[in-house]
Amino acid sequence: MKINTNYQNVSESYLFSTVAKKVSAYTAANPDRKVIKLGIGDVTLPLVPAVISALHGAVDEMSKKETFRGYGPEQGYGFLKDEINGYYARKGVELASDEIFISDGAKSDLGNILDLFDQDNVVLVPDPVYPVYVDTNVMAGRKVVFADANRDNGFLPMPDFNVKADIVYLCSPNNPTGAAYSKEQLKVWVEYALENDAVLLYDAAYECFITDDALAQSIFQIEGAKQCAIEFCSFSKMAGFTGTRCGYTVVPKALKDGLLHKMWLRRQTTKFNGVPYIVQRGAAAVFTEEGQAQIRANLAVYQENAKLIASTMDELGIWYTGGQNSPYIWFRCPGFDSSWDFFDYLLEQANVVGTPGCGFGKNGEGYFRLTAFNTPEATKEACDRIKALFKK
Numbered sequence: 001m002k003i004n005t006n007y008q009n010v011s012e013s014y015l016f017s018t019v020a021k022k023v024s025a026y027t028a029a030n031p032d033r034k035v036i037k038l039g040i041g042d043v044t045l046p047l048v049p050a051v052i053s054a055l056h057g058a059v060d061e062m063s064k065k066e067t068f069r070g071y072g073p074e075q076g077y078g079f080l081k082d083e084i085n086g087y088y089a090r091k092g093v094e095l096a097s098d099e100i101f102i103s104d105g106a107k108s109d110l111g112n113i114l115d116l117f118d119q120d121n122v123v124l125v126p127d128p129v130y131p132v133y134v135d136t137n138v139m140a141g142r143k144v145v146f147a148d149a150n151r152d153n154g155f156l157p158m159p160d161f162n163v164k165a166d167i168v169y170l171c172s173p174n175n176p177t178g179a180a181y182s183k184e185q186l187k188v189w190v191e192y193a194l195e196n197d198a199v200l201l202y203d204a205a206y207e208c209f210i211t212d213d214a215l216a217q218s219i220f221q222i223e224g225a226k227q228c229a230i231e232f233c234s235f236s237k238m239a240g241f242t243g244t245r246c247g248y249t250v251v252p253k254a255l256k257d258g259l260l261h262k263m264w265l266r267r268q269t270t271k272f273n274g275v276p277y278i279v280q281r282g283a284a285a286v287f288t289e290e291g292q293a294q295i296r297a298n299l300a301v302y303q304e305n306a307k308l309i310a311s312t313m314d315e316l317g318i319w320y321t322g323g324q325n326s327p328y329i330w331f332r333c334p335g336f337d338s339s340w341d342f343f344d345y346l347l348e349q350a351n352v353v354g355t356p357g358c359g360f361g362k363n364g365e366g367y368f369r370l371t372a373f374n375t376p377e378a379t380k381e382a383c384d385r386i387k388a389l390f391k392k
């Protein structure tokens, strides 16, 4: 047998393991210090009561012969797809329920979707970026080119019509930068994709953090997007499903005259046997009135934390993106050109942990990511320490 040698080209990521090593070395040497972690992109609040009660109800159904479920539809149960369809309708996006595919999360789908595309495609990825987009393409031997995100474009690169790409990744609101595209900006990306016969792979995992109407909550709010885009979304950040696992992908039938929809259905029914019934019942409860009120209350905690971190940056005159419409704050390291040097300084002087920007791509060097996924108390304490450290 011959192995897929493309795996040798995937760069090792030492980002989070190095962060963990540095933090444990520091706490071992300084056991009296209280270290605050604003580093990892994982939610911290538990599932809301409406979801828990739906999960319990579904577990009970599985215990009785009359209501037990075996294999379900690979592409998800109708009850959940209809709820998601209603959610899109409230954003002004009209879909057919069978354009929505339920999965165990956005990360799997973002990797799996590549089954539909030839190896001989040019992939355009912003830098800095969520590493999954790059690594999954390198594993398949595809050529990746980068669009520079930087301070000049507010970490929101726009298309260069002279660069020909076939597959384009956009993530808005962005991880790691927290920056979010306006509808006007996305219109230009849609024009680019239509003109180049390219497909936009749009990661909307953080759409639930958007409060500003000028920003898009879905690529399908942009005219023409159904002809050129696939959207990936997830219950992970919206409703705390990072450990429960449920996401969804929208493949419009208007894309390539229905060909990609048909291929994705074929791919999923062949290689996937669906998300657990119990989990889909939990996810559907997110859309009840009670569920919406409860997840909104949780999101508001993260949003307040993000606002507090952003206002700390404002106060200190530090340049940043995100904070509004996103759980991430991405800022220029004050007084440091190296993200890792700044990481060490912040850990040692303020006992605050964040993520070095250089771990997300070369344009991240000199930048740093803090997340809103902690308690209001810990976030305030971290902000107070940062203020004390950098106030002139």
Ligand SMILES: *Cc1c(COP(=O)(O)O)cnc(C)c1O
Binding pocket: 041, 104, 105, 106, 107, 108, 130, 171, 175, 203, 205, 233, 234, 235, 236, 237, 241, 242, 246, 247
């Ligand atoms: C967290 C996150 C996701 C969600 O992934 P799941 O597999 O659904 O948990 C997707 N994209 C980005 C950029 C993320 O940060």
